Amino acid sequence: MKTKCMMATLLLLVTAVAEADLTDLVDEAVLTQIAAETSGEAAKRNLDTITLQHRMRTGSQFEAATQHIVNMLESYGLDDVRILHYAADGETMFGTQKSRPVWNVRSAELWEVADAGGETKRVRRLGDWSSVPLSLAQDSLSGEATTTLVDVGAGTTAADYAGSDVRGKLVLTSSQPGEVADLAVGEYGAAGIVSYAPNQRSAWWLEDERLVRWGHLDSFPRTKTFAFMISLGEARRLQRRMADGEEIRAGSVVSNLDPRRNYLKLMPSEVLPDDFRGDIERFKIRGSSGKLNIALDRQPRFTAIPDTAPELAQGTITISPNMEYLERGYDDWKRGTWSRRPFLDISVPSTIDPTIAPAGKHMMTVFVQYVPVVPADGGWTPEKRDAFADTVLSTIEEHAPGFRDSIVDLETRTPHELENEVGLTEGNIFHGELTLDQLLFNRPLPGYAQYRGPVKRFYMCGSSTHPGGGVMGAPGYNAAREILMDLKRTAA
Numbered sequence: 001m002k003t004k005c006m007m008a009t010l011l012l013l014v015t016a017v018a019e020a021d022l023t024d025l026v027d028e029a030v031l032t033q034i035a036a037e038t039s040g041e042a043a044k045r046n047l048d049t050i051t052l053q054h055r056m057r058t059g060s061q062f063e064a065a066t067q068h069i070v071n072m073l074e075s076y077g078l079d080d081v082r083i084l085h086y087a088a089d090g091e092t093m094f095g096t097q098k099s100r101p102v103w104n105v106r107s108a109e110l111w112e113v114a115d116a117g118g119e120t121k122r123v124r125r126l127g128d129w130s131s132v133p134l135s136l137a138q139d140s141l142s143g144e145a146t147t148t149l150v151d152v153g154a155g156t157t158a159a160d161y162a163g164s165d166v167r168g169k170l171v172l173t174s175s176q177p178g179e180v181a182d183l184a185v186g187e188y189g190a191a192g193i194v195s196y197a198p199n200q201r202s203a204w205w206l207e208d209e210r211l212v213r214w215g216h217l218d219s220f221p222r223t224k225t226f227a228f229m230i231s232l233g234e235a236r237r238l239q240r241r242m243a244d245g246e247e248i249r250a251g252s253v254v255s256n257l258d259p260r261r262n263y264l265k266l267m268p269s270e271v272l273p274d275d276f277r278g279d280i281e282r283f284k285i286r287g288s289s290g291k292l293n294i295a296l297d298r299q300p301r302f303t304a305i306p307d308t309a310p311e312l313a314q315g316t317i318t319i320s321p322n323m324e325y326l327e328r329g330y331d332d333w334k335r336g337t338w339s340r341r342p343f344l345d346i347s348v349p350s351t352i353d354p355t356i357a358p359a360g361k362h363m364m365t366v367f368v369q370y371v372p373v374v375p376a377d378g379g380w381t382p383e384k385r386d387a388f389a390d391t392v393l394s395t396i397e398e399h400a401p402g403f404r405d406s407i408v409d410l411e412t413r414t415p416h417e418l419e420n421e422v423g424l425t426e427g428n429i430f431h432g433e434l435t436l437d438q439l440l441f442n443r444p445l446p447g448y449a450q451y452r453g454p455v456k457r458f459y460m461c462g463s464s465t466h467p468g469g470g471v472m473g474a475p476g477y478n479a480a481r482e483i484l485m486d487l488k489r490t491a492a
Helices: 002-025 028-039 041-051 060-075 177-187 232-243 259-266 274-282 310-314 323-334 382-399 415-422 474-486
Strands: 107-116 119-128 143-151 170-173 192-195 227-229 249-255 289-296 317-319 343-347 362-369 407-413
Touching: 041 060, 119 227, 143 192, 143 232, 170 177, 170 232, 177 192, 177 227, 259 274, 289 382, 289 415, 317 382, 323 343, 343 382, 362 382, 382 407, 407 415
Parallel strands: 143 170, 170 192, 192 227
Antiparallel strands: 107 119, 107 249, 143 249, 289 362, 289 407, 317 343, 343 362
8 A cells, every 4th residue: 555655646746747847848749749659649550550561572562661660760850761772683692592573563352253144243352452462462473363263271282182173263272372382373273372371370370260361472483373362261151152062253353564574474375366475575665764763951943943933843844955965865875875965854742742851851853864774885783873873963963053962862763673673674664665656546556455455354554555654544544444344334
């Protein structure tokens, strides 16, 4: 009892002092922030933000989680917070470990479907990358299938497949996808994998049947495939239905590739008409651009923009004085080097949206032409990348004196980085050249300009389809309308 009385007295004394003097010692905004931190609310918000994102390398969700951490550290007053970039090309060695290749998912869904009057109708969604990233197994590759689900148990031995025909079907397994891929897909010809395996076994690993566990395939696979993860409870419900003799059909779509990568690298050649495959092989991509993202400690001042019209700095700033300037830059590219006098398309988005940079600071993006996919004197190296960046910075300095002194940090992307980190073939942001023979009803190919390819229920969208690239979303919108029409629905 004495201990309790002493504690109560101490608390009362601290409260009295705090009410009398604490606001005189510490700013009220700081006190509010401390209260939020110590209450656990801020910690929960941070945890929610980070854990809802997939932590796989190079993906957009990984970048979002990383940027959140950076923003929070800066808000706490750390003045030297930066993101370090390392190669994700599947080749570079870090000690004894080889870097994993890029894995950036745009969309992935797993649906249970049913036949409705000769048409396939979606009944229930079992997996969706956008809402539950863990529902797609790490290192899944692009693919599409609408077929029957077959339970193979563990699926790790030939005995698990005895009496079952899994060719062209999705297999349901209790093992991690990477443990069954070579046997189920590589040897027996399954179309894909649905797994309910736990990521780690522990004393309580089967207690919650609702959880979708982390699944993974091999980063350097012998067998290329995709896999979805479902909860143990969902798997048991499916197993009971199959045990009763019900046939369960599932449709799955995973898409994040340009035409050449999709059709030539991942899709089996036997499913494509020979003439279509030949046209894809001849589809011109030829990357010719680079990108710089620059953090600045102040807004740049261009000599061509008068102080009386500051709003001009909020638009796109182009450095391309005349046609001869552009032609000479293009000549450099034809000779296999970046333009010594490059065309620059500059934006400072923080002048419109100040929330993307700390107070008083700015962020600049620079689109650069022309930049070769592979320099004439050999592949890209860090030294060449830095020399390319120096050319761009020097060009900006000519038009905005003092610009170099305002640089806080810099990120340089040549076609090499754009391909190996983002997955853009040859670093082409338009997924293919915007030339007359590849525009309008010829984009991407004659006869395939309606967002469909030769594979049923596989739709093409993005910059490789009409009307091409640009921040407008038109190709995706057009493709969505075609899909809705196929589903006998009306677009809003």
